[in-house]
Amino acid sequence: MIKFTVSKTAVLLSIPILLSACGENDSNSSQEENVGEALEYTITGIEPGSGTAEIARKALEEYDNLNGWDIQESSTAGMLTELGQAIDNEEPIVVTGWTPHYMFELYDLKMLEDPLNVFGGEEGINTLTRTGLEEDMPEAFEILDRFEWNTEHMQEVMLEALERDFEDVTTEWVDNNRDLVDEWTEGIDDVDGTPFELGSIPWDTERSSANVLARVLEEKGYDVTITNLDPAVIYQALNLGEVDATAGAWLPTTAGAFMETYGENIVDLGPNLTGTVIGYVVPTYMEDINSIEDLPAKD
Numbered sequence: 001m002i003k004f005t006v007s008k009t010a011v012l013l014s015i016p017i018l019l020s021a022c023g024e025n026d027s028n029s030s031q032e033e034n035v036g037e038a039l040e041y042t043i044t045g046i047e048p049g050s051g052t053a054e055i056a057r058k059a060l061e062e063y064d065n066l067n068g069w070d071i072q073e074s075s076t077a078g079m080l081t082e083l084g085q086a087i088d089n090e091e092p093i094v095v096t097g098w099t100p101h102y103m104f105e106l107y108d109l110k111m112l113e114d115p116l117n118v119f120g121g122e123e124g125i126n127t128l129t130r131t132g133l134e135e136d137m138p139e140a141f142e143i144l145d146r147f148e149w150n151t152e153h154m155q156e157v158m159l160e161a162l163e164r165d166f167e168d169v170t171t172e173w174v175d176n177n178r179d180l181v182d183e184w185t186e187g188i189d190d191v192d193g194t195p196f197e198l199g200s201i202p203w204d205t206e207r208s209s210a211n212v213l214a215r216v217l218e219e220k221g222y223d224v225t226i227t228n229l230d231p232a233v234i235y236q237a238l239n240l241g242e243v244d245a246t247a248g249a250w251l252p253t254t255a256g257a258f259m260e261t262y263g264e265n266i267v268d269l270g271p272n273l274t275g276t277v278i279g280y281v282v283p284t285y286m287e288d289i290n291s292i293e294d295l296p297a298k299d
């Protein structure tokens with residue numbers, strides 16, 4: 001039902017888009033109004049309970065023009081399906097997105113500017129451990145502390161993992177990136193089957209880092225279990241010492257509230273990757289919408 005309304009309105013949209021392409025700035029307002037109507041003032045969100053979802057909601061409060069807008073939270077898979085469908089039909093859509101993610105490889109998208117800095121701009125993905133890990137498992141702790149890669153590496157793993165499972169992909173990745181991996185492990189003693197509990201949250205970015213680390217720790221002799229937990233739960237589990245580490249804490253913004261609540265017994269080893277961004281994302285064909293403030297207010 002909703003889809004039908006969107007596509008009907010999208011037909012109306014094409015005329016103002018053409019007009020604004022001729023450089024008539026004051027035609028923008030009519031197009032912007034239609035974008036809001038076409039979307040029924042709704043942003044397509046992801047899993048409630050994720051840091052991203054929390055901050056996306058906060059943005060609705062902070063931006064006056066988003067008064068009356070809502071976020072339809074569902075799942076990352078649902079969001080990606082809706083995004084794909086909208087793009088197939090060149091319909092407007094606003095989603096909550098993040099980079100690195102293959103959505104930016106598959107489609108022409110842009111992250112909307114965030115002049116109020118609600119989404120925090122560039123952040124990093126930090127490695128966290130429970131307190132006491134350094135004393136209990138100094139070898140693993142040292143590897144975790146040295147672990148550092150970049151968005152291209154992660155992107156490569158995520159793209160490959162669209163076709164094959166993460167375990168295969170990361171086994172191969174570790175083999176192909178031996179020099180880098182050696183930097184994380186050089187001079188560190190092997191262990192003999194020590195169990196290691198690695199927490200992950202169920203998104204591809206975190207699956208990538210958890211699996212790369214698992215392969216590296218396994219090569220050193222650890223018996224690694226990757227446990228998938230909800231974002232809020234992983235911080236509680238670390239705080240209670242129920243998992244040993246995670247490599248997937250988007251900080252300081254995305255997971256900032258979780259760290260404030262549960263961070264007391266968590267050791268933050270700093271970023272293993274930098275330059276990540278979360279925010280509202282639109283297809284580039286929405287030419288007049290470049291900033292969150294360009295989204296039309298609901299009258």
Ligand code: PBE
Pocket residue numbers: 046050051052053098203205231250254278
């Ligand atoms: N992420 C990707 C999310 C959800 C999607 C890791 C940025 C988060 O932790 O909120």
